[in-house]
Amino acid sequence: MLTIYGFPTSPFVRKVLVVAEEKGLAYELVPATPHRPTPEFLAVSPFRMMPAMEDDGFALADSTAIAMYLDAKHPAPPLLPADPRARGRAMMFDEFADTLLADNARAIGFNRHIGPVLLGVEGNAAAADAAVAKAGPLLDWLEEQAGNDWLAGDFSLADIAVACALRTMAYGMDVATRPRTAAWLERVHARQGWREIAKREAQMFDAAAASGEHRAV
Secondary structure (H helix, E strand, C coil), X not given: CEEEECCCCCHHHHHHHHHHHHHCCCEEEECCCCCCCCHHHHHHCCCCCCCEEEECCEEEXXXXXXXXXXXXXXXXXXXXXXXXXXXXXXXXXXXXXXXXXXXXXXXXXXXXXXXXXXXXXXXXXXXXXXHHHHHHHHHHHHHHHCCCCCCCCCCCHHHHHHHHHHHHHCCCCCCCCCHHXXXXXXXXXXXXXXXXXXHHHHXXXXXXXXXXXCCCC
């Protein structure tokens, strides 16, 4: 049984969950965060990297490592292109999402929505505003790349990683104001794997708002 450790609003955790859904895999999501690690989480991620996974006794941490492992173990449908140039682009977009988009996405999404709604903590408005300014050139570049159906030829890890970072960012700003990016996001969001994850994420926020209770994240 595949077990994934992490919190679903993280772009990195969301990426692995969408990969698992695209592969049609059965899995269990165990809530875990680096700043409140459980013994089970530390056993599979001793350096507190999130997400982490355990699959039939094999432990692994880091979203890209997990995605590549799952793609190798369950090759259909493939999420890494076979063509060398397309694969290179896919990995470039994955890195773009993880190292450039994600930091800004977390500052925006957490401070403007996730923190106040799920944790009951006041967000840092200045940090969110600064991240919005930094995100602008990144989104401009993405708009230039989003002219085709998918970012790296066929649907791939590139689309998953970038869309997952934008989902976290969208908790605090409109990420679909640029037309080509908006059209690409519509295609990603129409996929069954994405819809399953988005539905569960929305239910989590709805439950928190309805109960007035905040989760320990």
